[in-house]
Amino acid sequence: MSPSPTPNRITGAALLAGIAGQPVSHSLSPVIHNAWLEAGGIDGVYAPFAPKDAAGFDALVAAGRAGLVQGLNVTAPFKQQAFALASEASKAAQATGSANILVFEDGRVFADSSDGVGVLYALAEQAPALNLQGAVVVMLGAGGAARAGAGALIEAGAGIRILNRSRDRAEALAADLGPSVKVADETALASADLVINALSVQPGIDLSVLKPDAVVMDMTYKPVVTPFLAAAKARGLTTVDGLAMLIGQATPSFTALFRRPPPPLDLRALLLSHLGDAA
Structure with a gap:
């Protein structure tokens, strides 16, 4: 009998992205993105980052510029700061002066908003x-x-x-x-x-x-x-409901952070199960 498939394993080539906010422990974004990574067998991690203040967020963006992180989702209270730190911003980010996506590439910071x-x-x-x-x-x-x-x-x-x-x-x-x-x-x-x-x-x-x-x-x-x-x-x-909004903004976020579209997955069922809510 052949062994069952193993979940994707983290290697030295793993792609690292995450979400930055304060607080951030309540966020469902790691649940969504890590489920997509597993479903797609993608060598990657989506981690929560909780900078304690604006200076901490500056340091996290500097790490991205240095190639340590390839992209971030950004939530309160850092969305306007994220926009201000960007080298280039999409029309959506420019329209509101805030960003919930930062993508790092060759020392530059690209801001977008999928909200x-x-x-x-x-x-x-x-x-x-x-x-x-x-x-x-x-x-x-x-x-x-x-x-x-x-x-x-x-x-x-x-x-x-x-x-x-x-x-x-x-x-x-x-x-x-x-x-x-x-x-x-x-x-x-x-x-x-x-x-x-x-x-x-x-x-x-x-x-x-x-x-x-x-x-x-x-x-x-x-x-x-x-x-x-x-x-x-x-x-x-x-x-x-806000869950539908969260799901709607997640796809462009994943595509930007991991440079590919997410695999098919019933996110609403996954998240309702995680939250313990009835469908």
């Missing part, structure tokens, strides 16, 4: 009837998550209304992103075609003012059905 791709993927999968051309999108929050998701929505033809407790921060984000973005108050909810929670906490807005065909999205994925999404479901609204 917008993730938002569009999630909406297409879970709210296919939504037409973003001319849509009114109310974004709850004015931090890095709001910034990262806004660029693709603007490019798709949507108008963004930023609803944030700190008006100054909302105005600064609107100024950065251009005329398609305006600062709003809760009266904007009544005309919203799409409401996105880009806060790290659950918002306290009145969902009863939303149109019956409005779509509600939460960028958070722990739990997959957040209290915000559960309340929207209870009102009969279409909902989009």
Whole structure:
């Protein structure tokens, strides 16, 4: 009887990439990318990096320039710093002034952002009837998550209304992103075609003012059905979860970091199993 196939083994030629954030231990990205590496029999590792501060992130990027790491995903609080350190940036990264992908090659740093791709993927999968051309999108929050998701929505033809407790921060984000973005108050909810929670906490807005065909999205994925999404479901609204966004942004990330597309894999089933959620 022939031996069963062995999992891919790490050799001296292994490709090293990872995710940088603080904190980063909660991230599902290592689960996704290492599953792809194993499924494809690829000699590589996707590791978590937790620089303690901006100086630590600078040191990690310097390691990439030196050839020790071939690429990084970047999460809070380093996305804007990642963009600032890049030698060259994609249009998607330039549009928001932030990056969640850094690729290192011959001492240079290339920045990209797949967060917008993730938002569009999630909406297409879970709210296919939504037409973003001319849509009114109310974004709850004015931090890095709001910034990262806004660029693709603007490019798709949507108008963004930023609803944030700190008006100054909302105005600064609107100024950065251009005329398609305006600062709003809760009266904007009544005309919203799409409401996105880009806060790290659950918002306290009145969902009863939303149109019956409005779509509600939460960028958070722990739990997959957040209290915000559960309340929207209870009102009969279409909902989009953060897990779909995470899956949508992962493919371009893997392709950039490992220089090849990922192998076929049912990521949603894998991640739901990892999280312990029912499908």
